[in-house]
Amino acid sequence: MMRSRVRTVIDSEVSHIQIHHKNFKDDFDPALVMDENLLKDSLRSVQGIQSIAYRAVTQGMLSTATGSAGVQINGIKPADEVLVSSLNTKIIEGQILNEETKSHLLIGKKLADKLKVKLGSKVVLTFTDQESNMVAGAFRIVGIYQTINAAIDELNIFVNQQTLNTYLGLKQTCHEVAIRLHRDEDVEQVKLTLQSQFPQYVVESWRECSPETDLMVSTLDQYSAIIIVIIMIALAFGIINTMLMSVLERTREIGMLTALGMNRPRVFLLILLETVMLTLVGVPLGLFLSWITLAYFQEVGIDISSFSGAAMSGFGFSSMIFPEFPSSSLLMVMMIVISTALLAAIFPSLKAIKLQPADALRQ
Known part of the structure; x- marks a missing residue:
């Protein structure tokens, strides 16, 4: 059971390694971004990396005609996300996001049941941009996903990164980098390499991103x-x-x-x-x-x-x-x-x- 849990954490939730701005996780301030182009150029040369996903992340409110809920909005590039978290395999209704469509959204089954929404339903996301101004956008649900972890399904929704960056007033930047490695044994070595390359950012392994799982394993x-x-x-x-x-x-x-x-x-x-x-x-x-x-x-x-x-x-x-x-x-x-x-x-x-x-x- 514990090995299965660790695999779920790595393969579906946090990946092997994540990179953030040093203060980003304190209050998820949209202005605390990282240079995506700089990261791409440097990460290409790191041995042991299998795939990388660049995400824009913010917290806000999802509202429907039947209610509202606090959510974490993840702006993703579907092609990259599939390689890191296998998001496409968790879709139980509808389809995964298309990079060409701007106002589509993926929602977890538990959250969909809670708010009584379904495929095709329109929802409104409200959050703050990088200048702390309130912004809102209308989205249509095109897919419902379900993972092993119901708590994640209830909290996380997914939209296209470019769309979210536009609402946030950002350009070619990201808030989170999720890295998948070829081997689990290389986590600490790759982490040290990335820390030396990006001293201005925080580099965390899955143990630090999911401390409760690390505690259970230990x-x-x-x-x-x-x-x-x-x-x-x-x-x-x-x-x-x-x-x-x-x-x-x-x-x-x-x-x-x-x-x-x-x-x-x-x-x-x-x-x-x-x-x-x-x-x-x-x-x-x-x-x-x-x-x-x-x-x-x-x-x-x-x-x-x-x-x-x-x-x-x-x-x-x-x-x-x-x-x-x-x-x-x-x-x-x-x-x-x-x-x-x-x-x-x-x-x-x-x-x-x-x-x-x-x-x-x-x-």
């Missing part, structure tokens, strides 16, 4: 450790129950062995060895069955939408989960299971060596 190991501890406690009780029943069912046999001369350390090792043998058989068999199960569901996925509803999309997670076999932590898990089994076998073994031969034979 604490994932802690969550996993807690889950493993809970599973191991359940495993320990299961082993104790199994081995204790084994000792109680063979009380007479253990008493006979003791009466024939088997000392207590050997009885202790007998029970412990039985636990080890059960573990050595059970662990590989369990791992094999897990691998087969996960290999199947990794292809078809697990759909939890029937009971999760819209809760998952509210947090930016997909309701379709594709589990993965944890090959990297396989050895660690095996060692933890074997250690837990051996520790759990101590109590039944102690129970066995405390049996008195005479009492045991009378059972």
Whole structure:
């Protein structure tokens, strides 16, 4: 689930790296722009960049006959945006923007449902230009999109960059540059390169653009450790129950062995060895069955939408989960299971060596 969330953040929401004016994110002032031509010339020479999208961004109000809502207006170049955020794949009704049309708009499904608008509906956008004057423009909805993250669908709308720049009184400038890389591993290296080239701007990776996702990823190991501890406690009780029943069912046999001369350390090792043998058989068999199960569901996925509803999309997670076999932590898990089994076998073994031969034979 976390890997899927990270891919969503990178591929659909913020891209690998974003560039802004140093103070732009403080209040989204339209006057805080960047030179798009300068950025284009410099970014061409940076290794590792796959695609780039230049955006004009401002905040305003979207009004319809049925209501209004605060929105973030993103002025995009459709051809570039498709390569960075795959916006075209998220259109569920209508079509993506056309660069030749000026007054077309894309709206998220959740916002469209909230304002009760549909394809072809006319809306009015109100915002401030670079001189802090109120401006308004009429737009027609030509497409409705839907992403995994419902919060983004409710906030963001898309228009053509040239149209938005005209309303803002801007020329060949932009407020945001979204950069998609060939490899996830190159994020920090490319970020450092861009910071050295553009010291006057702020260069942020996806971790800084989406700090809540970075926090979830960084604490994932802690969550996993807690889950493993809970599973191991359940495993320990299961082993104790199994081995204790084994000792109680063979009380007479253990008493006979003791009466024939088997000392207590050997009885202790007998029970412990039985636990080890059960573990050595059970662990590989369990791992094999897990691998087969996960290999199947990794292809078809697990759909939890029937009971999760819209809760998952509210947090930016997909309701379709594709589990993965944890090959990297396989050895660690095996060692933890074997250690837990051996520790759990101590109590039944102690129970066995405390049996008195005479009492045991009378059972």
